[in-house]
Amino acid sequence: xxxxxxxxxxxxxxxxxxxxxxxxxxxxxxxxxxxxxxxxxxxxxxxxxxxxxxxxxxxxxxxxxxxxxxxxxxxxxxxxxxxxxxxxxxxxxxxxxxxxxxxxxxxxxxxxxxxxxxxxxxxxxxxxxxxxxxxxxxxxxxxxxxxxxxxxxxxxxxxxxxxxxxxxxxxxxxxxxxxxxxxxxxxxxxxxxxxxxxxxxxxxxxxxxxxxxxxxxxxxxxxxxxxxxxxxxxxxxxxxxxxxxxxxxxxxxxxxxxxxxxxxxxxxxxxxxxxxxxxxxxxxxxxxxxxxxxxxxxxxxxxxxxxxxxxxxxxxxxxxxxxxxxxxxxxxxxxxxxxxxxxxxxxxxxxxx
Numbered sequence: 633x634x635x636x637x638x639x640x641x642x643x644x645x646x647x648x649x650x651x652x653x654x655x656x657x658x659x660x661x662x663x664x665x666x667x668x669x670x671x672x673x674x675x676x677x678x679x680x681x682x683x684x685x686x687x688x689x690x691x692x693x694x695x696x697x698x699x700x701x702x703x704x705x706x707x708x709x710x711x712x713x714x715x716x717x718x719x720x721x722x723x724x725x726x727x728x729x730x731x732x733x734x735x736x737x738x739x740x741x742x743x744x745x746x747x748x749x750x751x752x753x754x755x756x757x758x759x760x761x762x763x764x765x766x767x768x769x770x771x772x773x774x775x776x777x778x779x780x781x782x783x784x785x786x787x788x789x790x791x792x793x794x795x796x797x798x799x800x801x802x803x804x805x806x807x808x809x810x811x812x813x814x815x816x817x818x819x820x821x822x823x824x825x826x827x828x829x830x831x832x833x834x835x836x837x838x839x840x841x842x843x844x845x846x847x848x849x850x851x852x853x854x855x856x857x858x859x860x861x862x863x864x865x866x867x868x869x870x871x872x873x874x875x876x877x878x879x880x881x882x883x884x885x886x887x888x889x890x891x892x893x894x895x896x897x898x899x900x901x902x903x904x905x906x907x908x909x910x911x912x913x914x915x916x917x918x919x920x921x922x923x924x925x926x927x928x929x930x931x932x933x934x935x936x937x938x939x940x941x942x943x944x945x946x947x948x949x950x951x952x953x954x955x956x957x958x959x960x961x962x963x964x965x966x967x968x969x970x971x972x973x974x975x976x977x978x979x980x981x982x983x984x985x
Contacts, residue, residue, distance in 0.1 A: 637662040637700050637738070638859075641728050642707030643679060644669050646803045646811050647745055650848035651704055651855055652677045658856070664697065666707070666728070684724040685709075694731040701738050702859045703729060706745040714772065721774040722781060729785065739791045741859045744782055745851075746775040748799040748870070753946050754938065760842075761949035764797070764868050779868065792865035794858040796851070799872060799946060800939060802967060803848025804974050812845065813971045815936040817981045819902065820890045822909055824984065825916055829895030830887040832879060833905075834940025836897045839883075842876045842945040847962040854958055863956040870948040874961030879940070882965055889972055891984040902933040902940075920982040930980065 638655055642648040643665025652665050656676050663677035671679050682693045684707065705728060709720045725744070733739055751762040752769025759766060768776040779795050786793045802813045820830055832839050854871045858864040887894035910927040917924060976983045 635660060635662055636702060636740075637664070637697075638702045638704060639697065639700050639728075639732060640665045640677070641684070641703065641705045641724075643667045643677065644671060645706060645708070646801050646848055647706040647851060648704075649673075650803045651706065651852040654849065654852035655856065661702075662699075664700075684727045685720055687723075687727050690727040691731045694728070695735050697732060698735050699738050700732050700736040701740045703732055703739070703742040704745075704855055704859065705729070705742065706855075717774040718772050718777055722777050725778050726781065726785075729782070733785075733789070733791070741791055741865075742782065742786070742793045743855050743859045744778060744793065744795045745855070746779065746795050746797045746868070748797055748946065748948055749773070750775040750797055751948075753799070753942070757944040760945050760947040762870065762947065763949045764870060764952055783866075786866070794864045794866070795868040796854055796858060797868065797870045797948065798846040798851050799948060800843075800845040801848050801851055802845050802971060804971060804978070810932045810935050812935070812939055813968060814975065814980070815902075815931045815933070815939075816886065816968070817890075817972050817975055818913075818931040819906065819936070820886060820892065821916065821981050821984075822906070822912060824890055824892050825912065829893040830883065830890065831895035831898040832883055832940070833898065833900045833902055833936070834879070835899055835943040837943025838940050839880045839897050840878050841943055842878060842947055843942070844872045844876050844946055844948060845964055845967070846872050847967045850960055850962045853960055854953070857958045861957055864958075867952075867956065869953040869956070869958075870950050871953055871958070872948055872950050873964045873967065874950060875964050876947060877964050882968065885965060885969065886972075889969055889984075902936045906931070906933045916982065921979070922982065923979040925980055 638661050640648050640652050643652050644667040655663050665677045665679045666682050684690050711717050750768050752758045782793050800812050884894040913927045975981045
């Protein structure tokens with residue numbers, strides 16, 4: 633009964649999948665992952681399918697989990713407008729934490745994954761580097777609502793909470809198209825197949841603006857640290873790879889990896905120009921003996937348009953998390969190249985050796 637029991641909410645996303653894998657390798661914890669889909673990989677975690685927007689179903693599913701010690705919340709449901717994000721995403725958090733807190737007297741910590749959209753990085757230029765003490769952007773903002781609810785609900789209880797604010801999480805996950813690494817890789821592979829150079833599809837200002845990302849493995853380490861370190865109790869932290877870069881410096885390295893000529897900037901809406909490439913991708917799957925992943929499940933082109941449309945600096949201050957005891961870092965250029973290789977080895981994209 634002494635073994636820790638982690639519940640990972642959103643266990644098949646870019647963040648949750650890596651956390652499940654990391655906990656399985658680095659701890660002897662019991663792991664329960666909540667997801668609407670079945671896993672497509674081997675894991676010692678127990679996966680439970682549950683619709684967290686259905687309160688009655690969530691309570692019935694989570695009530696038997698009477699020995700949970702840690703909750704890692706990394707689920708998200710998108711909606712057409714920013715304001716519409718609030719209700720479902722707050723409800724899912726409440727429908728997870730309240731039943732588990734009621735069922736498990738062993739609960740020690742709830743870790744919440746947020747993001748730099750807390751500061752308004754998606755709206756336009758904002759104060760950089762963003763600090764955890766900075767106020768949120770003009771509400772509504774579901775990250776803010778989730779954190780305020782968690783603060784209130786935890787008050788006076790024996791367990792603690794923490795919140796992490798990463799940006800552009802990059803990792804190996806398939807079936808979840810909101811993955812920047814795959815957006816770049818699929819775009820590059822299609823460009824190469826069409827005989828095109830690797831042009832930057834975003835705004836000219838985005839090509840030279842400062843940007844930041846985080847490796848999903850590094851985020852998993854930070855989540856485990858935040859959930860177990862006393863210094864992290866009831867605190868929010870920015871967490872990134874630890875470096876900043878400009879796409880103009882990485883783009884030639886990406887082109888070399890894919891065996892392409894680097895191009896300049898040619899701004900196109902990816903959501904529009906990549907919408908008709910499904911038949912081409914199917915032909916490429918046959919030509920290069922790729923795994924039959926659905927084109928629609930590989931890359932979220934609107935997400936790519938958002939990332940490559942930010943022609944302002946995206947920078948977070950990460951001194952607080954280092955001062956509190958977590959100082960791990962990752963080289964972003966090396967991370968991208970490693971992940972491209974992992975996707976190629978898995979048969980998700982062609983190998984261009």
